[in-house]
Amino acid sequence: MDDKIFSKEEWEKALEGLKDSHRIFVPVKEGDYHTFARLSEENRPDFDFQNTRLSPKSLILPQSERMFDYSLDEKSEEAHILKEATKESSPQVIVGLRPCDALAIQLVNINFDNPEYRDPWWVRGIESTTSVGLGCNEPCATCFCSSTGGGPFNEKGLDVLLYDLGDNFFVRSLSPKGESLLEKVQGGKSADGSAKEEAEKLSASALEKITSKVPTDQLRGKNVNALFDAPFWDEVAFSCINCGTCTYLCPTCWCFDIQDEVLGKEGDRLRNWDSCMFPLFTYHGSGHNPREKKVQRVRQRFMHKLKYYVDKYETGVACVGCGRCVQHCPVNIDIREVFELANGL
Amino acid sequence: MENPYLPYPVRIKEIITETEDRNLKTFHFEFIHPEDEEKFVYTPGQFAELSVAGQGEIPIGIASSPTEKGSVMFTVNRVGAVTTYLHNMKPGETMGIRGPLGNWYPWEEMEGKNVVIIGGGFAFTTLRSSIIYMIQPENRSKFKDITVVYGARSPGMLLYREELTQWEQRDDIDMHITVDATEDPDWKYNVGFVPTITEEKITSADNAVALVCGPPIMIKFTQPVLEKLGFPPEKIILSLEMRMKCGIGICGRCNIGDQYVCKEGPVFSLAQLKELPQEY
Ligand SMILES: Cc1cc2nc3c(=O)[nH]c(=O)nc-3n(C[C@H](O)[C@H](O)[C@H](O)COP(=O)(O)OP(=O)(O)OC[C@H]3O[C@@H](n4cnc5c(N)ncnc54)[C@H](O)[C@@H]3O)c2cc1C
Ligand code: SF4
Ligand code: SF4
Ligand code: FES
Numbered sequence: 001m002d003d004k005i006f007s008k009e010e011w012e013k014a015l016e017g018l019k020d021s022h023r024i025f026v027p028v029k030e031g032d033y034h035t036f037a038r039l040s041e042e043n044r045p046d047f048d049f050q051n052t053r054l055s056p057k058s059l060i061l062p063q064s065e066r067m068f069d070y071s072l073d074e075k076s077e078e079a080h081i082l083k084e085a086t087k088e089s090s091p092q093v094i095v096g097l098r099p100c101d102a103l104a105i106q107l108v109n110i111n112f113d114n115p116e117y118r119d120p121w122w123v124r125g126i127e128s129t130t131s132v133g134l135g136c137n138e139p140c141a142t143c144f145c146s147s148t149g150g151g152p153f154n155e156k157g158l159d160v161l162l163y164d165l166g167d168n169f170f171v172r173s174l175s176p177k178g179e180s181l182l183e184k185v186q187g188g189k190s191a192d193g194s195a196k197e198e199a200e201k202l203s204a205s206a207l208e209k210i211t212s213k214v215p216t217d218q219l220r221g222k223n224v225n226a227l228f229d230a231p232f233w234d235e236v237a238f239s240c241i242n243c244g245t246c247t248y249l250c251p252t253c254w255c256f257d258i259q260d261e262v263l264g265k266e267g268d269r270l271r272n273w274d275s276c277m278f279p280l281f282t283y284h285g286s287g288h289n290p291r292e293k294k295v296q297r298v299r300q301r302f303m304h305k306l307k308y309y310v311d312k313y314e315t316g317v318a319c320v321g322c323g324r325c326v327q328h329c330p331v332n333i334d335i336r337e338v339f340e341l342a343n344g345l
Numbered sequence: 346m347e348n349p350y351l352p353y354p355v356r357i358k359e360i361i362t363e364t365e366d367r368n369l370k371t372f373h374f375e376f377i378h379p380e381d382e383e384k385f386v387y388t389p390g391q392f393a394e395l396s397v398a399g400q401g402e403i404p405i406g407i408a409s410s411p412t413e414k415g416s417v418m419f420t421v422n423r424v425g426a427v428t429t430y431l432h433n434m435k436p437g438e439t440m441g442i443r444g445p446l447g448n449w450y451p452w453e454e455m456e457g458k459n460v461v462i463i464g465g466g467f468a469f470t471t472l473r474s475s476i477i478y479m480i481q482p483e484n485r486s487k488f489k490d491i492t493v494v495y496g497a498r499s500p501g502m503l504l505y506r507e508e509l510t511q512w513e514q515r516d517d518i519d520m521h522i523t524v525d526a527t528e529d530p531d532w533k534y535n536v537g538f539v540p541t542i543t544e545e546k547i548t549s550a551d552n553a554v555a556l557v558c559g560p561p562i563m564i565k566f567t568q569p570v571l572e573k574l575g576f577p578p579e580k581i582i583l584s585l586e587m588r589m590k591c592g593i594g595i596c597g598r599c600n601i602g603d604q605y606v607c608k609e610g611p612v613f614s615l616a617q618l619k620e621l622p623q624e625y
Contacts, residue, residue, distance in 0.1 A: 067350055070398045080398040080439040081354045116608070117593045120346045224602055228622040255597035258350075258590045262399045269398075274598070281598060282588050285424035288561070290587065290625045300600075303622075308603040 001179045003191040003199075004171040008047075010187040011162075011169050015039060015095060017186045022130075023092040025059055027052055036094065047096055047164065050140045051322060055251035056097045060105060060125040061112075064272045067121070067258070073265040082269060089124050093181065095132040095162075100145045100320040102133050102157035104251030107320065110313055111254060130181045133158040137206055142323030144212040144336060149316045152210065153203035163199040170199040214339045216317045219306050222345065227307055228299070232341045237298035239331040240277075246325035246333070247275040247301065252318045255281075276300045302338050349593050352396040352441025353381040358416050359436055365501030368423045369467050370432055371408065373416045374442060385445060387411055388452065389474040390584065390612050393444030394592050395419060395431065403427045404589045404607065407445065408470035410477035412484075417442065420504060422467045446592040447611050450475060450582060455554050459490040461547055463567055465539045465559025469495055469504050471584060472558055476512065485517060494546060496523040496539040496563075500532060521546045540566040550575035556582045568615065578616035585611045585618075585625055601625050 006014060015024055019039060026045035028037040033053040037043040068082035105126075112122035136143070136152035145151055155161055159178035163170035170191055173179045191199075219227070247253040257274040260267055274281060277298075282291045291297050309318035319335060326334050355374040363369040372395075376382040387393075387407055394402040409418035423432045434440070450471075460479065464472045472495075479488050493512070497503045503522065513520045523535035523542045535542050539559065547570075555576055557567055564583060571581050587599035587606040594608030602621040604610060613621075 072399055080441075082352060082396070082398060082441060084348060084351065111597075112595060114594075117349045117595065118346060119595055120348045120350075123346065225620075225622060228602075228624075256590070257598075258402065258596070260399050260401050267399045271596075274596075276597070284586065284588050285428065296624065300624075303602075304597075304600070308600065312603040 001173045001182060003173075003196060004182065004188040005165075005191045005195050006169045006171055006188040007167060008169060011171075012045060014185040014187050015045065018093065018181075018184060021091070021184070023088070023090060025056070025092060025094045027096045036097075045096065047134060050136070050138065051098050051101075051324070053324070053328070054249060055101050055104065055322070055324065056094055057101075057104065057108070057251050057254070059092065059094055060122060060129065061108075061254060061256070061273075064270055065121060066268050066270050068269040070267050070269075071265060072262065072267055084120075085268065087121070087124075089128050091128050091130065093130045093132060096134040097131055098136060098322070099133050099152065099154040099156070099158065099161075100143070100150050100322040101251045102131050103145075103150045103154060104157075104320045104322070105131070106157040107252050107309075107315075107318055108254050110315075130159045130177050131157060132160040132162060132178075132181070134162045134164065135203060135206065137164055137202060139206060139210050140323060140327075142212065142326040143210060144214055144321035144323065146207060146210045146321070147213050147216050148319050148321040149216075150320055152206035163202055165195070165198055165202070168195075170195055172199075212323075212336065214336045215343055216306075216319070216339055218343045219317070220310050220314075222307070222342070224303075224307055224311065227342060227345060228303060230342070230345050233295050233299045236302070236333065236338055236341070237295040240294060240298050240333055241331060242277045242279075242294055242297065243330060244275040244277040245328050245330065247277055248273065249324040249328055251322060251324075252305065252320060276304070298333075302335065302342075305335070306339065306342055350443065350591065352394065352402075352443040353385065354378065355417075355440060355442050357434060357436050357438050357440065360434070363420060363504050365499070369420055369504065370423075371418060371420045371504075372431070373409075373418050374440075375416045376442075377439070385417065385442070387445035388449035389478045390449030390471050391445040391447050392471070392592075392611065393417070393419070393442050393446055394589075395421070395427075396441035396443055397427060397430055397434075398440070400430045401427045402443065402590070402592075403431075404446070404592055406468075406471040406474075406584070408473050410474045410481075412478055412481045420467060420470045443592065447607055448609065450556055450612055451554070451614075456487045457552075458488065459492070459549075459551070459553035460488050461553055461555040462491070462493045462495075463539060463543055463555060463557045463559070464493075464495045465563035466497055466502070467504060468558040468560065468584070472556060473505055473508070475556065476518070480512075480515070480518060489552065490519065491517070492519040492521070492547060494521045494523065494539055494543050496525070496535075496537075496542065498525045500524055500527050500529055538566070539563050540570050543567055544570045544573075547571075547574055550580070554580050554582060556584075558584045578619060579614050581615040583613055583615060583618065585613060587625060
C-alpha cells in the first residue's frame with residue numbers, strides 16, 4: 001500500500017470512524033503524564049508527548065486479569081470446577097505507541113508464545129491487536145533505544161508507523177494487518193515524493209538526536225557466574241528501596257502472580273503483575289528464600305535483562321532503552337551504568 | 346487453543362495420614378472425565394499443580410507411578426494456606442490437577458545402569474514413583490542393581506511404611522532405611538543421618554546414577570559423600586524446589602539463571618547446577 005498523508009484533524013476523524021468496529025486506545029493526557037486510554041468522548045487523543053509514563057503492555061497483559069471463574073455453591077453441578085473467564089476479544093488498535101514499546105511486546109512474545117506452551121490470553125491479545133506506532137521526533141535524554149536494537153522510527157513489531165510532520169501525519173503501512181486497518185480508514189491522500197523525503201529526513205535527524213549510547217552486545221560471551229559474582233552488585237543495589245517502580249513501568253517486565261478471589265459463593269482465579277523486587281516473590285512456604293536480600297533481587301532484575309534472557313533465547317538484551325526506569329527510579333539507579341559495569345567485567 | 350492453566354477436574358478418592366505428626370497426608374485423586382486421565386501422561390520425576398478453587402494452586406511432585414492406573418497420588422506437607430486447606434478436605438470433594446509439568450529423571454540414560462536412590466524426609470515422593478516404576482516386571486530388567494537409602498527424623502516420620510516393608514523383603518532391591526534417632530527397642534533398621542548411611546552402604550559408583558531428593562541440609566552433606574565414592578557430577582541427579590505459580594515457564598518466578606525450574610527442571614544434574622548461579 002502507498003504511504004499516505006492525513007491532516008491531524010482528518011486522522012482524528014478517521015479514528016472516530018473505526019470506533020464502532022474496534023476498541024481504539026490512544027495516548028491521553030492525565031495530570032502531568034500521558035497514558036493509554038480507550039478513545040471516547042472524554043478520552044481525547046493527544047499525540048504531543050515524549051512517552052507515556054506507563055508502557056502500553058497492560059493492553060496485552062492487563063495489570064489484573066481474570067483467568068477463570070467458578071462457583072463454590074455445592075448445589076451447582078459444576079461446583080469447584082474452573083471455567084475460562086469470558087473476555088472481550090474484539091479487535092483493538094493501539095494508536096501512538098512508541099517504537100521501543102512495540103519492540104518490547106515482540107521481546108516478551110517469545111516468553112508467552114513458545115513451542116511448548118502458548119498463553120491463550122496473551123496470544124489472543126496479540127492476534128486481536130493492530131499496532132499503529134508513532135515515531136519519536138524528539139527522543140528524550142534518557143532514551144537509548146538505538147543501543148538496544150531499536151530506534152526512534154524503528155518498524156519492528158508495528159503494523160503502521162506514523163511520522164509527525166507538524167500539521168500532517170505521514171502514514172506508512174508495515175504489515176498485512178496494517179493494510180487491512182488502513183483500508184477501513186476514511187480520508188487521507190497518497191503521499192507524494194516530497195512528503196516521503198520529509199519523513200526520511202525526520203527519521204534520520206531523530207536518530208542523530210539520541211546521544212545516550214551504551215554497548216549492549218558484549219554480554220553474550222561472558223560467563224554467567226562471573227557476572228553473577230561480580231563485585232559491583234552491592235554498589236548498584238546500595239540505594240535501592242525495592243519500591244518496584246522500575247519493573248512496574250518497564251515494557252519488558254512480564255512477571256505475574258496467580259491468586260484466587262472469592263465473593264460469596266463465586267470465585268475468580270486472576271493473574272496480577274508481580275515484581276522480582278519484592279521478597280515474597282521467591283519466598284517458600286517453608287520460610288526459605290533464595291533471594292531474601294535486596295542485592296539478590298536487584299541483581300536478578302538486571303541479570304535477567306542483560307544476561308539470562310540473552311542466553312536463553314540467543315538474542316539481544318531484554319531492554320528496549322525506553323528510559324522509564326532511569327527517569328522514574330526514586331534513587332536514580334541507571335541501567336545504562338549497569339551495562340557499563342557489566343561490559344567492563 | 347489448549348489452555349495450559351486449566352486444571353483437569355478430579356475427585357479426592359482417598360486421604361491417608363502418613364506421619365505421626367499428622368503433617369503429611371497422601372491424596373489419591375481420580376479424574377472426573379476418563380479422557381483427562383488419558384491425557385495426563387507422566388514420567389517419574391514430574392510434578393503437577395494441585396488446584397483448589399478459592400484457595401490457589403501448589404506444585405507437588407507426583408508420587409504415583411505411571412504404571413499405577415486409575416488414580417494419581419501426591420503426598421503433601423502442611424505448611425501454608427493451600428496445603429493447610431487441602432489437609433482439611435474430605436474424600437469425595439472436587440478439585441483440580443494441572444500437568445504433568447516439568448522434566449523427569451533421566452530414564453533413558455539410566456537404562457543398563459545401577460540406580461542409587463537417596464531420599465530424606467518428605468521429599469521421597471517422586472522417588473517412590475521411581476521405585477514403583479522400576480520394579481514393575483516389564484521394567485525391572487532395564488536396570489541393574491537398585492539401592493535405596495531413605496531416612497526420616499524418626500520411625501513415625503517415614504512415608505509409605507507398608508511399602509517400605511514390602512521392598513525390604515524383595516531381593517531385587519537393596520533397601521537401607523534409617524532414622525535420625527529412635528527410642529523404639531524393636532527398630533530393626535539403621536539409625537543415623539542419610540549421608541552417614543550412604544557412606545556406609547554404598548560401596549561403588551561404577552556404572553551408577555544417583556537420584557537425590559531431600560532437605561537442603563541432607564543434599565549438602567550427601568554430595569561430598571557421593572563425590573568421594575566416585576560419582577561424577579553428571580551422574581548425581583537432584584530435584585529442586587523454587588516458589589512457583591504458572592508451572593510452565595511463563596510467569597517468571599522460578600528461575601535459576603536462565604533456567605525455569607518449573608519447565609527446564611525440576612530435575613538437574615549436579616554438573617548442570619554447577620554452571621548456574623548458586624541461588625536456590
Ligand atoms: C517441583 C516441586 C515439587 C514439590 N513437591 C512437593 C511434594 O511432593 N510434597 C510437598 O509437600 N511439597 C512439595 N513442594 C513444595 C510445595 O509446593 C509448597 O510447600 C507449597 O506450595 C506451599 O503452599 P502453601 O499455599 O501451603 O504455602 P504458602 O506459604 O501459603 O504459599 C503461597 C503460595 O506460594 C507458592 N509456594 C510457596 N512455597 C512454595 C514452594 N516451596 N515451592 C513452590 N511454590 C511455593 C504456592 O503457589 C503457594 O500456594 C514442591 C515444590 C516444587 C517446586
Ligand atoms: S525503581 Fe529504583 S529504587 Fe525502585 S526498585 Fe527499581 S531500582 Fe530500586
Ligand atoms: S529496563 Fe528500563 S530502559 Fe530498559 S526497557 Fe525496561 S524500563 Fe525501559
Ligand atoms: S512457575 Fe512460572 S515460570 Fe516457573
